[in-house]
Structures are given as C-alpha cells and as structure tokens.
Amino acid sequence: MTKPIYIVGGSKGGVGKSLVSMALVNHLSQAGEEVFLIDADTSNPDVWKCYEGEIASELVNLDEADGWIRFVNICDENKGSAVVVNTAARNNSGVASYGKTLSQSLEELERQLVTLWVINRQRDSLELLQDYIDAIPNSTVHVFKNGYFGADAKFELYNGSKVKKSVEAKGGRSLLFPDMADRVSDDIYSNRLSIAKAWQTMPIGNRAELRRWLEEVDKVFGPVAANG
Template identity: 35%
Template sequence: MKPIYIIGSNKGGVGKSLLTMAILDYFSKNEQSCFLVETESRLMDVHRSYRHLPFAVLDLSSESGASGLIDLGFGHPNEIIIVNATAVSIEGIEKYSQHLITELSALDRPLITLWVIDRLTSSLDSLSAYIKVMGGSTVHVAINNYFGDENYFHAYQNSSLKVSIEAQGKSLVFPTLNSYICDKFFNNSSTIEDAATGMLLGYRSLLNGWRKKCHAIFDSIAFVNSSQHVRSRQEILATGISISRLQAVDAIEFPNS
C-alpha cells in the first residue's frame, strides 16, 4: 500500500515546494523509493534539486492528466508518488476527484493531501471546498511558521474546519527554515541532504535541526508505516477492476533529467 501524496494549496508562495522537498528528504532517510510528479513544466524547482528521482510532468487540470496519475499508480507499485501540485492542478484534482479516488482506491493506493495554508480566510475557503469533494481521502493541514507562530492562524485555529480536518487527519506545524539555508539548495539545485553536507558547521547544524523536526512530524502521521505493503500488478489485475488507460502506462513520456 504505497500512498500517493499531494502537496497543495490554493495559491503559490506558501511553501509547497519546500514541503515537498522535506518529504522527499524524509523518505530518502528511511530508504523508501519515490516517484516525483511536477504539475507545471516551467516551474520544476523540486525536480531540479531531485534530478536523480524518476519523475513525470502531468497537467492535472485536464482529464488526461488525472488519468495519467492513475496510470502511474498502477505502473509504479513499488514507489511512493509525491505530487507537487500547483493551484491550477488542485482545481483539476477537485474536478476529477471521484475518478481519482475510485480508481486509486481500487489500486490500493491511498490518496493523501497535505494542504499548506496561510493566515488568510481565502485559504480556508478553498480548503473547505477541497475536502468536500475529496471525501474518502485523508487531508492534513500544514501550517508554515514562516507566516508566524501557529497562534497567529486565528481563522483556522478557531474554525469548525479544523475540527473536520482533525476528525480524519492532523494539523501539522512546520518550523521556519533560515532564508540563507533555503536559498542554498534552491539556487544551487541540490537536495536537502547534499546542501547540508556542503555547509559550514553552524548552518549545517541549523538545517539538520530543521530536518529532524520535519521528520518527527512525518513520523507522527505514520508516513513510513503506511507505505510498506505493496500489491503486485498481477494482484491488481486479478481483481478485475477498470483502469482508465492501463495499456498507456508505458506510453507516458518522462522528460530527461
């Protein structure tokens, strides 16, 4: 049962790419194989740092893109799929949510979302709309301390939406990362682990401290334990389920790194 993780929000600039990289760093530490999905060919900042990973670019705002994600779920049963989702692709995921949830459930590939919020009510309105159409899948909320301590997120902390989220997922508070350190691996297109290796001791200590905090958060939602069981293609096909384009799995074109 290798999940598919969607890291998303209703807008850019909230820290989705950094969170995606933190998740990849976590799974690398735990020796879990990952497959990266970028959803915007012009903004592949995570892929530039994690070029060694298999990856695809999918336009999830389209029906073919949504079907492509299902095909990846079937074609890569041994890899955890991590989707760095743009705001536009989130709209597509909402539009084709039932198609995705039904088919991925049949593949025994849980669909799990980490939704990054900011302090504006528009972020919560979009999240509320998202969870309404994503029934049957787990949604966690990610609070980025870059925008202030969790107590500053008044709109979310005092909302019924938080109650709904925590009935099936968790509210996760991610620590702020020093801007100089963050620039290091984005500007140099290096993985978080490689960036730590090449830093001066003081900055390396700060980065490794941030990594440990992030890893502890992922441990709290049992990331590794939920990614152990894998069904073979033969087991999946034996169920007789209907997959959108099974024969097209090998036809998906993956850009060269």
C-alpha cells in the same frame, strides 16, 4: 502493504508547497522508501529540478484530464514506491474537474491517499481547503500551518475554524511546519539543490541549521508519513 500517494496541496501560490514536498521526499527516502515524484507545477517545476536524476520523477499537468490519467497510471506502474505529488498554485480547478479519476481508482490501486494541505494565515487558504475536501472526500487530510508565516498562535483563523474540526474528525492532524533560516532556504532554492545535496555541499554553519530543521521536520512527518 501498498505505499501511500501523497498530494502536497494548498492551491495558493507561495504558501510552501514546494518546500513541504522536498521535505517529504527527503523524509521518505531517508526512511528507506522508494519514492516517485510527480511535479504538477509544469510551468515552474522547482521540486522536479532539484530531484531530477536523484529519484524517479515526471512532470504531469494536473490541469488536464490527460494528466490525471497519467497520474493514476504512474501509481499503478510503481506499486513499490510512495508517490509524492507537488502541486501548482490554483490546482483546485483541476482537482474539481478531474479529481474523480484518482479518487475512484484508489480502491483498485489498493493505495491510500494522504493530502498534506499547506496554509498561510489567510482565510482563502481555508476556503480552498474546504473545496478540496468536497472534491476528494476519500483522502486523509493533514493541515500544515507553515511556520514561515508565524508561530502557531498566529494561525488563529484556522485554529478556531470549522474546517479544522472536520479535518480532525476524520483523523487528520493540524501541524506546524518548521521555519528554516532564509540563508539555507535561499541556498537550496537558488542552487536547485535536493536536501540530500544541500547536506553534502553546504558549509558547516548552514548544515547545523539544516540539521535543526530536519529534526523538527521529522517530528512533524512522524505521525503522517508512517510506512503505509
């Protein structure tokens, strides 16, 4: 079986794209998958900085046609690896302009495209999602309501939306991504740790919280990141 391409999107700043990307890289690696990380946030490549040297990775600017060409070539050159793409804020304009470079290559690549769309509770998250679905219609899209912004019931705009119905009609899921205690996330971010490094180096109390969070994360990823 070929390995999926995962795009972690959201197109909004600060919704949790980088943390979801890190959690996904960790989940796949723990499951024994080879992972190739593309960090498309070339001005602030936080995920790349945490994983550089630990897994195969590259910075690729998806605001430009050249970047999409490189992205497709990486998918072809690394057929044995799942490809995880951490996107930057405002990435939707690049997707609208050049996303076809990828979507029209999927068949030849023999890869499935899975998008994890990270949202906060605001309306523009949903509008941007609809724009993304229109630009890349052949991706399975799962929506990650980031629990950092509140409990599931607080995502009432999304929970009652048309876009939720269309996501789920195409087999996508709507999931709550678990909140991690600030003390642990601050440590990971400020020390540029991969999750595996954090696990090795953190004090016992922090590790207990990390374990709790990772168990929750595994439940969320189970149905969306099954071995492709």
